[in-house]
Amino acid sequence: MTKAELVNEIALQTGYDRTTILNIVEAQMEAIKQKVASGENVYLRGFGSFITKIRKEKIARNITKQISVVVPEHKIVSFKPSPAFKL
Numbered sequence: 001m002t003k004a005e006l007v008n009e010i011a012l013q014t015g016y017d018r019t020t021i022l023n024i025v026e027a028q029m030e031a032i033k034q035k036v037a038s039g040e041n042v043y044l045r046g047f048g049s050f051i052t053k054i055r056k057e058k059i060a061r062n063i064t065k066q067i068s069v070v071v072p073e074h075k076i077v078s079f080k081p082s083p084a085f086k087l
Contacts, residue, residue, distance in 0.1 A: 036077050048081040 001009075007025055011018045032042050032050055042050040057073045 044082075046082055046084050048079055048085055051078045051080060052076070053078050 003022075003025065007018055007021045010016075010021045010025070014021070035042050036050050036052055039052055041052065053076050055071075055074050055076055058071050060069050060071050061067070062069055
């Protein structure tokens with residue numbers, strides 16, 4: 001499902017126009033991105049959690065050049081679905 005399809009589905013279910021729904025969906029995604037980027041976790045009850053995890057430094061291999069490369073410690077975003085969301 002794309003964002004446009006999601007907006008259309010919500011518009012059909014609620015009766016609001018698509019531009020209003022699009023603004024709401026984009027504002028929600030922007031708020032989630034800002035909170036996760038600032039280091040906070042976002043918990044949406046009944047849906048799931050967006051959690052920031054830290055990946056430790058590791059040594060990786062570039063097999064085309066046959067060299068080892070150090071990948072520094074970095075943060076990643078992880079999504080954990082709630083039990084109600086899991087299939």
